[in-house]
Amino acid sequence: MIGFILRRMLLLLPNLVLLTFVMFAVMTSWFGSPATMMLGRDATAEAVADMDRRYGFDQPVLVQYARWIGHAATGDFGRSFASQQTVAALLAPAVPVTLELSLAAILLAFAAAVSVNSLTIARRVITPMVTAASILGVTVPNFMLGATLIYLFAIRLRLLPTTGWVPWQQGVGPHVLHLLLPVITLCAFYTSAFSMVYRAEYRATARLLFVCVAQAKGLSETRVSFRHILPNAVLPVITQAGLSLGQLVGGAVVTETVFSIPGVGRLLVAAIGSSDYPLILAITMMILTAVALANLLADLLYARVNPLVRI
Amino acid sequence: MIRKPGRVLGALIVLAIVLASLCAPLLSSQNPNASGDDMLSPASAAHWFGTDDLGRDVFTRVLYGGRVSLLIGVGAACIACGVGVPAGLLAGYAKGWLSVGMVQLIDLFIAMPGLVLALVITVVVGPTLWNLMLVLGLVQWPGIARLVRGQVLALRDTPFVEAAQALGGSVGWILFRHIWPNIARVVAAQFAVAISVAIFTSASLSFLGLGLPPPTPDWGSMVQGGFDGLAFNPWLCLGPGAAVSLTIFGFYAMGRSVE
Numbered sequence: 001m002i003g004f005i006l007r008r009m010l011l012l013l014p015n016l017v018l019l020t021f022v023m024f025a026v027m028t029s030w031f032g033s034p035a036t037m038m039l040g041r042d043a044t045a046e047a048v049a050d051m052d053r054r055y056g057f058d059q060p061v062l063v064q065y066a067r068w069i070g071h072a073a074t075g076d077f078g079r080s081f082a083s084q085q086t087v088a089a090l091l092a093p094a095v096p097v098t099l100e101l102s103l104a105a106i107l108l109a110f111a112a113a114v115s116v117n118s119l120t121i122a123r124r125v126i127t128p129m130v131t132a133a134s135i136l137g138v139t140v141p142n143f144m145l146g147a148t149l150i151y152l153f154a155i156r157l158r159l160l161p162t163t164g165w166v167p168w169q170q171g172v173g174p175h176v177l178h179l180l181l182p183v184i185t186l187c188a189f190y191t192s193a194f195s196m197v198y199r200a201e202y203r204a205t206a207r208l209l210f211v212c213v214a215q216a217k218g219l220s221e222t223r224v225s226f227r228h229i230l231p232n233a234v235l236p237v238i239t240q241a242g243l244s245l246g247q248l249v250g251g252a253v254v255t256e257t258v259f260s261i262p263g264v265g266r267l268l269v270a271a272i273g274s275s276d277y278p279l280i281l282a283i284t285m286m287i288l289t290a291v292a293l294a295n296l297l298a299d300l301l302y303a304r305v306n307p308l309v310r311i
Numbered sequence: 312m313i314r315k316p317g318r319v320l321g322a323l324i325v326l327a328i329v330l331a332s333l334c335a336p337l338l339s340s341q342n343p344n345a346s347g348d349d350m351l352s353p354a355s356a357a358h359w360f361g362t363d364d365l366g367r368d369v370f371t372r373v374l375y376g377g378r379v380s381l382l383i384g385v386g387a388a389c390i391a392c393g394v395g396v397p398a399g400l401l402a403g404y405a406k407g408w409l410s411v412g413m414v415q416l417i418d419l420f421i422a423m424p425g426l427v428l429a430l431v432i433t434v435v436v437g438p439t440l441w442n443l444m445l446v447l448g449l450v451q452w453p454g455i456a457r458l459v460r461g462q463v464l465a466l467r468d469t470p471f472v473e474a475a476q477a478l479g480g481s482v483g484w485i486l487f488r489h490i491w492p493n494i495a496r497v498v499a500a501q502f503a504v505a506i507s508v509a510i511f512t513s514a515s516l517s518f519l520g521l522g523l524p525p526p527t528p529d530w531g532s533m534v535q536g537g538f539d540g541l542a543f544n545p546w547l548c549l550g551p552g553a554a555v556s557l558t559i560f561g562f563y564a565m566g567r568s569v570e
Contacts (some may be wrong), residue, residue, distance in 0.1 A: 015419050021433070031435045076348035139560040141511055143518045143534055147541060151549065178335050243422055250426025254515050260536075268427075269519050272434050284431050287424060295422050 004303055007175035010297055016292050020285055022070065025061045027281055033057045034277040038081055055293050068281075077282040084289045087282045090267060097165065100265035101250050104183045106241060111188035112236060117199050118225045130195060137192025146185040153181060182259045184212040186251050190244055197240045201233040208232075235306055242298025246291045321564025328558050332377025341368045344526045351542050360546035361413035363536060363549040369547055372528040379529055380510050380558060383443050388502050390448025396498060398452065399459025400486050405465060411506050417460070426512055433521050440523065441518070447509040448525040458501055462494040476523050496547070503566030507559045514555045530555040 021063075028034055030236035036043060038070070052058040056067070066110070077087035117128055154162040160181055166174040205211065206229055214224045253265030264283060271279035331338060347366035354361045360369035401415035429446045436442045466472055477483045495554075516522055517531030525532070530551040537547030 001313050015415075016567050019419060019423070023428075026432060027435055038436070118472050135560070135564070138509070139511075139563050140556045141514055141518075141552075141559070143515065143531070144556050147538060147552055149532065151541050155545075201471060246424035247426070249424040250430075250512075250515070253427060253430070254518065268430070272430065273520060276323060277432075280434065284427065287427050291422060291424055304518070 001303070007302060008299060012292060012296055019288055019292065020069075021065055023284055023288060024065045024281070027277075027284065028057065029061045031067040036279060038275050038277050045218040054133035068285075072282075072285070074086050074208060080271075080276055080279045082276040082279070084270070085154060087279055091264065091286070092277065092280065094262060094264045094267045097254070097261060098252055098265060101179070101182060101186060101261065101276055102248050104179065105251075106190060106244075108183060108195055109242060110237065112187070112191045113194035113198050114230065114237065117202055118230050130199075134192035134195050137188040137195075140188070140191070140253040141311055142185055143186055146181070149181045149185060150258075163176070163258070165259075165261045169284060182261060185258070186248070186255045187271050190241075190248065193244060194237050194240055198233060198237050198271050201236050202229060204235040205229045210240060235302065238298060238302050238305070242302070244299070245294045249287050249291060317564045317567075321561045323568075324557060324561030325565060328377055328561060330383060331374055332381060333446055335371070335374035335378070339368065339371040339374055339541045341371045343563075354546050358371065360550040361542055361544045362367075363533075363547060366462050369533070369537070371535060373530070374535060375553050376528040376530045376551060376554065377558070379440075379523060379527060380513065380555065382564070383440070383513045384506040384510040384558075386444035387451065387513070388449035388505035390445060391451035391505045391509070392498065394449065395452040395455025398461055399456035400490070402456060403460040403463025404482065404490070405487060412556065414460070417453045417456050417470075421457060424451075425450040425508075429516060429523060430519065433516060434466055434542050438516075438521050438523060441515055443523070446510050450512070451505050451508060455498075455501060455505065455555045459494060462497055463490055466490050466493055500566045503562045505566075507562035507566065510552055510555065510562065514559075522533065 002269075032054055033048060035048045035057055036053070039047055039051060049058075056064060068078075075088055077091070078092055079086055083090070116126065119126060150162050153160045161178050163175075164178055166178050168175050211224060211228060214228045219228075249265075252263065253268060255261070256263045256265035257269050263289070268283045269281065271283065335343075345467070347362060347369065350364055350366040351363055352358060352362045358368050358370065358372065363369055363372070372496075390407075398413060398417070401418060402410055405413070428448050432446050433442065436446070472489055473483060475489050480489075513522065514531035514534075517529045518535045520535065521533070522529045522532045533551035535557075536550050537549075537551070539545070540547045541549075
C-alpha cells in the first residue's frame with residue numbers, strides 16, 4: 001500500500017507541473033500580454049509596455065512561471081489588481097465556504113444515490129421516479145435548477161431564504177437554512193450520475209452467487225441489500241466521484257453565483273468581471289491543484305477498499 | 312430505433328427545437344432586438360413570456376436564442392470528435408510509448424474542471440462564436456478519446472482485425488475500413504451527448520457573463536438578466552432556462568438511450 005501511494009504521488013508531481021504550466025502559458029503569453037487585458041483593448045502601447053515591465057510580463061514564460069511558483073510556495077500569490085489587497089487575504093475567507101458547500105453536496109449525493117437505490121421496499125414505485133429524477137438531474141443546468149428552487153421555495157412558499165450566506169458564528173439554524181438550496185442545487189447532478197452508476201453495478205452484483213446464498217439462508221431482503229450487495233457495488237461510485245470532482249468545481253462556480261455565496265467561485269467570477277488578472281491566475285492554479293489532489297485521494301480511497309488495484 | 316423510446320423522444324425534442332429556432336420569424340412577428348416602450352411587462356397575450364428591461368419580447372428572444380446555442384453545440388461537438396476520435400484510435404491501436412503517452416495525456420486532462428478551464432480560456436481569448444466553439448470542443452476531447460480507445464481495445468485482438476493484419480493491411484486501412492465501422496454507432500451517440508454538454512457549458516458561461524456580447528439573444532445571459540425579476544415575472548428567467556434545459560435533455564436522450 002505504501003509503495004502504491006508513493007508511486008501515485010511521484011506521478012502526480014510532473015502531471016501537476018505540466019498542467020499548471022500549460023494553463024499559466026495560456027493565461028500569460030500565448031494569447032498576448034495580461035497587461036492588455038487589465039488595461040483594456042484601447043490602452044496605449046506605452047502603458048502596456050510600462051505595465052509589462054513592472055509586473056515582469058515581458059520575461060520568458062518559463063521564468064515567469066518559476067517565479068510565480070516560487071512565490072506561491074511561500075503563500076505569496078501577489079496582489080489583487082482591482083482591490084490592491086493581497087490575493088491570499090481575499091482567498092482565505094472564501095476557501096472554507098466553497099469546501100463546505102462542495103463537501104456537503106458530494107457527501108449528500110453519495111448517500112442519497114446509494115441509499116435510495118438499495119431500498120427494497122416499494123421498489124416498483126421508487127425505481128421509475130429515480131430514473132426520471134436522474135435524467136432531470138444531469139440535464140437541467142445549475143443556474144436553472146437554482147432559479148427554479150428559489151422561485152418555488154423562497155418566493156412562492158416563503159419557506160427558505162432566497163440567497164446569501166450566514167456564517168456559523170451567527171447561528172447554526174440560519175446557516176443551515178441558507179445552505180439548503182445551494183447544496184440541493186449542486187448535488188442534483190452528482191446524485192443522478194452516481195445513481196446511474198450504482199444502479200447498474202447493483203443489478204450486476206445482485207445476480208451473483210453469494211447473493212443467492214444469502215437469500216437461501218433466509219436473510220431479510222433489506223439485510224441482503226445493504227450488508228451484502230451494497231459493499232460490493234459501491235466501488236464504481238467512488239471512481240465516478242473522483243472523476244466528477246472537476247465538474248463539481250464548475251458547478252460550485254455557477255451555484256455560488258446564483259445564491260450570492262462568498263466562495264472561491266464567486267470570487268473568480270468577480271475577478272473576471274473586473275479583469276483582475278493576478279486573482280484569476282491564483283484561483284485557476286489553486287483549482288487545478290485541488291482537483292489533482294482530490295483525484296489522488298479518490299484513487300487512494302479506491303485502493304483502500306479494493307486491494308486488487310494496488311498492484 | 313423503435314426499441315429505444317428515449318432516443319425517439321430525444322430526437323423529436325431536438326427536431327422541434329431546431330424547427331422552432333429556424334422558423335422563429337414565422338412563429339413570432341416581433342424583432343428579437345427591437346426595444347419597445349413597455350419594459351418589464353408581465354406575461355400577456357401579446358408577450359407570452361413578458362418583456363425584458365429594454366422592452367424586448369422575451370418569447371421571441373427565446374426562439375432566436377436557439378440558433379446560437381445549437382450552432383455552438385454542434386460546432387463544439389465536431390471539434391471534440393475531430394480531436395478525440397483520432398486520439399482515441401491512436402491510443403487504442405498503437406502499442407508501446409505512443410499508446411502509453413496518449414493514455415497519460417487523456418488521463419491528465421479528463422478530470423480537469425471543464426467549465427473553469429472554458430471560463431478562464433474564454434476570458435483570455437475573448438467570447439466570439441468561433442472561440443466558444445473551439446474552447447467548448449477542446450475541453451471535451453479527452454472524454455471522447457477515452458471512449459474510442461476502450462472500443463478499439465476491445466476490437467484490436469478480434470479475428471477479423473488479425474486477418475486484416477495478416478493480409479498486410481496498413482494501419483490506416485485497418486483503422487478506417489475495419490475498426491471504424493464497428494465503433495461509428497457509439498461515436499454518433501457520443502456526438503449527441505457532446506452537443507448537450509457543450510450547450511450546458513456554453514449556457515453556464517453566458518450565465519456567468521461570458522457569452523456572446525449583447526444584443527445577441529442567448530439563453531444563458533437571458534436567465535441571468537431575468538434572475539432579479541424572479542419575484543414579479545418568473546418567465547423572464549425560467550422561460551429561457553426551460554428552453555435550454557429541454558434542448559440539453561433532447562440531445563442527451565438521443566445519445567444515451569433511456570433504460
